[in-house]
Amino acid sequence: MARPKNTVVEYRSYFLPLHFPVLLLSGDYWRISDVPSGRLHFHNCLEIGICHSDSGTMEFPGQKTGFCAGDVTVVPRSIPHTTYSTPGCASHWSYIFIDPEELFKNLLPRGWTNYDLSPFTTRNFKYVLSQEEYPFLHSLIMAAVRELEEKRTGYQISARGLLLAFYVEIFRIQNRQAVTMQKESAPDNLLVIGPALDYVNDNYMQSFSVDDLADLCHLSSTHFRRLFHEIMGAGPLDFVTNTRISKACNLLRSTEHSILDISEMVGFRSITSFNRSFIKLMQTTPRDYRRQMAQTDQLAQNQSIQEYAGWMYPE
Numbered sequence: 001m002a003r004p005k006n007t008v009v010e011y012r013s014y015f016l017p018l019h020f021p022v023l024l025l026s027g028d029y030w031r032i033s034d035v036p037s038g039r040l041h042f043h044n045c046l047e048i049g050i051c052h053s054d055s056g057t058m059e060f061p062g063q064k065t066g067f068c069a070g071d072v073t074v075v076p077r078s079i080p081h082t083t084y085s086t087p088g089c090a091s092h093w094s095y096i097f098i099d100p101e102e103l104f105k106n107l108l109p110r111g112w113t114n115y116d117l118s119p120f121t122t123r124n125f126k127y128v129l130s131q132e133e134y135p136f137l138h139s140l141i142m143a144a145v146r147e148l149e150e151k152r153t154g155y156q157i158s159a160r161g162l163l164l165a166f167y168v169e170i171f172r173i174q175n176r177q178a179v180t181m182q183k184e185s186a187p188d189n190l191l192v193i194g195p196a197l198d199y200v201n202d203n204y205m206q207s208f209s210v211d212d213l214a215d216l217c218h219l220s221s222t223h224f225r226r227l228f229h230e231i232m233g234a235g236p237l238d239f240v241t242n243t244r245i246s247k248a249c250n251l252l253r254s255t256e257h258s259i260l261d262i263s264e265m266v267g268f269r270s271i272t273s274f275n276r277s278f279i280k281l282m283q284t285t286p287r288d289y290r291r292q293m294a295q296t297d298q299l300a301q302n303q304s305i306q307e308y309a310g311w312m313y314p315e
Contacts (some may be wrong), residue, residue: 010041010233011242014097015293018254020156021045021102022163024148026094032056032085040080040233044246045097046117048166049073049083050141052092056085058127061231067091070131072141074170076117078197080232081127094145096163104164117167117174125174134173140166193217193228196236204243205267210236244268245281252290259286 016023040059055068060081067073067083069091075081085091100117131138144162147155196213213236214224228236244266251262263274263286278286 010039011044012041013044013246013249015249015253016045016097016099016102018102020160021099022148022159023097024094024145025097026145026149028092030093030095031090032083032093034085034087034089036084037082040082042078042080042232043075043097045077045099047073047075048096048098048141049075050094050138050145052094054085054089054091056083056089056091058083060127065128067128068130070138072129072131072134072137073127074117074129075127078201096141096144096148098163100167103160104167107160107164117170129173137166137169140169192219193224193231196224196228197239200236200240200243204240204247205265207267207269240267241277242281245278248274248278248286249282249289249293252286253293259290262286 014023034056036059040061049072051067051069051071051073053069055066058065058067058073058081060079083093129137140162144159144166147159147162195216199208199213199216210225211221214221217224219227225235228239232239234242248262248266251257251265252259255262257265259274260271263271266274268274268277275286278284278289282289284292
């Protein structure tokens with residue numbers, strides 16, 4: 001019997017403005033095809049979506065969830081997924097991408113944790129929330145979309161407040177779900193590697209081995225490597241490198257630290273290794289990236305960013 005073909009997983013990185021780390025994709029253009037793409041993707045930030053029309057399916061590793069008009073979707077960073085419409089339809093969407101830690105860092109208590117709404121605490125994380133069951137979420141995200149589209153005086157303050165209220169409500173919902181399902185057994189594969197994903201995101205600047213990550217998941221190194229690649233489409237070391245480069249990008253944009261210092265701050269042991277990994281992933285040098293982003297951030301003070309690396313076209 002032929003072995004099943006591995007699912008391709010694509011990493012999509014969004015460069016959010018530093019002063020207001022929010023990106024809106026909206027308008028009639030954002031319609032989703034009814035043809036499954038055959039690949040999953042994951043982001044470096046939190047994705048919030050709202051379906052305006054029609055229906056379809058969101059697919060995650062080992063899980064498919066239906067959606068319909070009025071539904072709100074929440075996909076934390078690093079979660080592979082894809083979306084396609086019901087045959088014969090082209091569902092219409094608006095999307096908001098945010099960096100919760102940066103957007104809310106001065107608004108939430110110091111002890112606040114789980115900025116990324118990690119789904120690894122429960123196998124029944126609610127990626128799709130219906131308007132009928134959660135009308136408050138629907139009204140909050142619609143109001144945020146309007147503020148971001150119209151850009152009236154003070155829109156960033158208003159949108160930040162609306163998104164904070166949305167974020168806190170999502171946090172409450174997921175925590176209630178975790179408590180309800182805490183006794184469930186046999187978590188799916190994505191949850192099995194969840195502790196490793198969380199550990200990398202929290203400790204990327206430290207030295208650790210694949211064996212250490214496998215131990216966190218209570219798996220042998222061989223089984224962990226195979227399972228990780230099956231789910232994420234890349235090996236654990238590649239995921240660690242991608243995470244470190246993503247963090248380096250933030251530091252290059254937001255600080256004046258030297259490139260050498262930044263390479264050490266994100267966990268690289270040599271500037272040569274850092275430069276090589278950076279160029280491979282970002283297609284430019286750290287120095288050129290810093291200069292390009294300084295120009296982009298300056299433009300973003302007066303207008304929305306129209307060009308960014310990542311998902312440019314709806315699937």
